Amino acid sequence: MKNQILHKIIAIVSLFTMLFVLIGGALVTKTGSGLGCGRSWPLCDGQLIPSNITPELIIELSHRLVTGVAIIIVGILAIVAWRHYQHVKETKFLVIMTILFFIIQSLLGAGAVLIEQTSLIKALHFGVSLISFATVFLLTLIIFNIDKHFNTDQINITKTLRTNFYGLFVYTLIVVYSGALVRHKSASLVCLEWPHCNEGQAISTFSVEQWIQMGHRLMAGLLFIWVVGLLIYLFKNYKSNFLKQGWFLATVLITIQVVLGALVIFTLRNVNIALMHALFISLFFALLCYFVLLAYRSNNKNNNEQ
Ligand code: HEM
Incomplete structure (x- = not known):
């Protein structure tokens, strides 16, 4: 029982963190903050703690930090689902998709900073993030046992x-x-x-x-x-x-x-x-x-x- 509550908390926190990543990514491009840290990743402007602070830098850096937190929390969710929810047939597939799409999403994000990309490639990023969010949502529903309810x-x-x-x-x-x-x-x-x-x-x-x-x-x-x-x-x-x-x-x-x-x-x-x-x-x-x-x-x- 105690474990189940903990799993549910992990699922909800993961879901919200993923939403922040998704909306944060949209905020970065909408405010033109994509190069807030220059063409530098994972460091910001080539520094661990940047010296020249601008609004664009704060938005881009916050997005990177939230993504970092998401990697940890979604990683924990994946382990929990893999270990405790395999009685639901789709869990394995969803965990693999969650990890796979998260990696693609992060690479596209890093790629957008490091290399000049065409609009056609940049536009892919949102769809990939959407799939990433949806897989975490489905794992959350499994952990909440919605199907049985x-x-x-x-x-x-x-x-x-x-x-x-x-x-x-x-x-x-x-x-x-x-x-x-x-x-x-x-x-x-x-x-x-x-x-x-x-x-x-x-x-x-x-x-x-x-x-x-x-x-x-x-x-x-x-x-x-x-x-x-x-x-x-x-x-x-x-x-x-x-x-x-x-x-x-x-x-x-x-x-x-x-x-x-x-x-x-x-x-x-x-x-x-x-x-x-x-x-x-x-x-x-x-x-x-x-x-x-x-x-x-x-x-x-x-x-x-x-
Ligand atoms: C079923 C309905 C719709 C879907 C699924 C949809 C989906 C989307 C998505 C995914 C984006 C990109 C968001 C982002 O990257 O942050 C977008 C952007 C946009 N959409 Fe839609 N949309 C819909 C309806 C509409 C309608 C009816 C209009 C206009 C009348 C519209 C106008 C726009 C505009 C102007 C943007 C660019 C927003 C920006 O610059 O940040 N959309 N839409």
Whole structure:
């Protein structure tokens, strides 16, 4: 019992630390602090304790420190899950993915500082961090024994719904990449109106950045419609309250995400709004990953019964 409480504390602390890493990374780029420590890593400006303190240096250095703490705490979480929760079939896979994606995330972060990168490569970073956060979220749900509390093994997810969850997983990552590209291509404020770009501007005169911005909005709109459509489908065809309420929550998160997207434009990219835009998609994606996990289990169960 005592151990279980300790495991839950470790899981929650890991989850929040990962969220800080993710949002911290977004803050670093949004405030243009990526080179706050110069092209120097792991030292800052080539020094252990830098002498010339600037706001950019503080933001970049804090992000590095939080990442350092995350490496330790997520490492502990991985050991706890590996040793005590292997009775859940997916634990091993999730621990390996957590470690793997954390390493890739850290290398991309260090790479961004040490080597000049293209926007296309920089934009990958956010998607990788998102997967890292989602794997820690799923391990947390396992440690909290959510499946047992809600009898999720009783839920039968049909092939149609499974395909939708898998499709949404891939498509969300594409939309996320398009959003990260908006940021890294400095295309955040190239269209100052919503839903259209700029009053009276013909599509034929769009710049590359404006196409990236409008492409992101269009893809985001389709994602929103897909999520809402699935909610209607679930309410019409499924009895499970757990599925319905869970997907309702996902729909609320994606709705807030769309509103925040519009607000990024209207507030001329207020940094807090832009950070919330990064936060809500992280929460939506993590929840979506749990539905993907349920779909995968349901598929396996059906195969075993045949
Ligand atoms: C389903 C909806 C949406 C998703 C999944 C999504 C996802 C994202 C992601 C992942 C980023 C990068 C965040 C970061 O790197 O910190 C981003 C940036 C951005 N998105 Fe979206 N977005 C959505 C809707 C919208 C909408 C509707 C708009 C505009 C009307 C919008 C406008 C922007 C802008 C301007 C940025 C750049 C923000 C910045 O410079 O910090 N997004 N989006």
